[in-house]
Structures are given as structure tokens and as C-alpha cells.
Amino acid sequence: MREEEKIERAKERERAKTVGVIHILLFHTYIIFLGAVILGVIFDQIFHFDLFKSLTFQYLGIVMILWGSILVYWAQSTTSQPKSEVGKERDTNFFYRGPYKYTRNPTNLGLTMMSLGLGFLLNSLFSIIFIVITYLISRFIFIKKQDKILVERYGDVFTEYKKRVKDWL
Numbered sequence: 001m002r003e004e005e006k007i008e009r010a011k012e013r014e015r016a017k018t019v020g021v022i023h024i025l026l027f028h029t030y031i032i033f034l035g036a037v038i039l040g041v042i043f044d045q046i047f048h049f050d051l052f053k054s055l056t057f058q059y060l061g062i063v064m065i066l067w068g069s070i071l072v073y074w075a076q077s078t079t080s081q082p083k084s085e086v087g088k089e090r091d092t093n094f095f096y097r098g099p100y101k102y103t104r105n106p107t108n109l110g111l112t113m114m115s116l117g118l119g120f121l122l123n124s125l126f127s128i129i130f131i132v133i134t135y136l137i138s139r140f141i142f143i144k145k146q147d148k149i150l151v152e153r154y155g156d157v158f159t160e161y162k163k164r165v166k167d168w169l
Contacts, residue, residue, distance in 0.1 A: 021149055022150075029107075032138065033112075036127065036134040039126070040131070050123060051123070052119075057121075060120050061117040067117075068113030070110075071099060071107075072111060104161070104165050105143055112138075115131045119131055
């Protein structure tokens with residue numbers, strides 16, 4: 001095996017580790033959003049408020065759950081690329097696919113929308129409060145770590161993408 005091939009394989013293993021770390025961060029985000037909803041429902045059983053009982057909030061909850069689910073699915077299907085496209089990350093258009101053209105963290109946005117929709121559907125004031133807190137934790141801890149990893153991995157390509165595409169929330 002030539003030295004160049006060894007270097008390229010080592011780089012590929014390093015890229016795979018980076019992707020794994022990002023997916024672990026996403027998994028942690030999913031877990032804390034689920035925990036926020038569950039904790040909110042528990043608190044609502046103790047301190048109950050009927051703020052979101054109207055049919056409008058119920059429909060809004062359903063729409064938010066559907067919209068958020070579609071956004072998460074679109075984001076996840078966009079990032080699962082076939083092996084033949086590996087190496088394409090050096091291309092400056094790599095980040096501008098699917099929902100990533102419009103927001104840097106569509107999975108986080110979709111997850112927030114789904115969770116808030118569930119909070120409305122369950123008439124759970126505390127779920128909504130905990131989801132907002134969870135969103136802030138996700139934004140300032142997990143997404144910050146994710147951005148750092150992506151800057152290390154992609155350098156100027158990701159930095160330019162960060163400047164051009166902002167987060168919605």
C-alpha cells in the first residue's frame with residue numbers, strides 16, 4: 001500500500017469519527033427534548049394549568065408535529081449520502097443541500113417544533129417551558145460543540161457556510 005493511500009485512509013477514519021461524534025451530540029439532543037416533555041407532563045400533573053386547551057392550540061400542535069417531523073426527516077435523508085459521494089465534502093456546495101440551504105441546524109429546528117407541538121397537544125405548560133430551556137441548552141452547548149467540530153473538519157468551507165446561512169431560531 002502506498003503512503004498516499006495510507007494517509008487517505010487515516011483521514012477517512014478521522015472523518016468517520018467526526019461524523020460519529022456529531023450523531024452522538026444529536027442523540028443527546030433528542031434525549032433531553034424527550035426528557036423535557038416527560039418532566040413537563042409530570043409537573044403538569046402536580047400543578048395543572050389549562051392554557052392550551054382550545055382547539056386552535058390542538059391544531060397548532062398537530063401542524064407543528066407534522067412540520068417538525070418532515071423537517072427532521074428531510075435533514076436526515078439529506079445528510080445520509082451514498083459512499084460514492086464521499087470526498088464531496090471538499091466541494092463548497094456540500095453544505096447547501098436540502099434544508100441546510102435555509103438553516104444550519106434543521107434537525108434541531110424540527111425537533112424543537114415537534115416537541116413544542118406535543119406540548120400544545122398535551123396542554124402542558126411545563127413541557128413548553130422545559131422545551132424552551134432545552135432548546136437553549138441545545139443551542140449553546142450541543143450546537144456550539146457541533147460547529148467547533150465542523151470548523152475543525154471542513155475549515156474555511158464551513159466557516160463561509162456559517163456566515164451565509166443562519167439559524168432560524
